[in-house]
Amino acid sequence: MTPDKYVEGPFMFRKDGKYYFMWSEGGWTGPNYSVAYAISDSPVGPFRRIGTILQQNPEIARGAGHHSIIHPPGTDKYFIVYHRRPLTETSAHSRETCIEKLEFDENGLIKPVIITKEGVPATKIPPVHYDK
DSSP states (O other): OOOTTEEEEEEEEEETTEEEEEEEESOTTSTTOEEEEEEESSTTOOOEEEEEEEEOBTTTEEEEEEEEEEOOTTSSOOEEEEEEEETTOOOTTOOEEEEEEOOBOTTSOBOOOOOOSSOOOOOOOOOOOOOO
């Protein structure tokens, strides 16, 4: 079932036995473009909508959305990679790619993402080796 307010950019990951389904909402050219998520015990649902975790900060950038998640193997770190429009840009098509920490509370819910101008410190991601 398509989530209410769904626009684009579906992404799913698994953490601690739960499936996190995420998507973009709102118009990508407007101030309400954002990322929301839902949780389920199964990859096919049913999913329970939790809420919005990434949205614009009018002091930093507009149109924050359409994302992906990086979880370096063997770590407890998670990062969200997304695009947004710098305040200096007027074209709706002008975007920059950004990365921020993705953090969870004690109940496994995603904390609101704080968008920054700095992003995150450089982090080595070990290579993944797949057995043939």
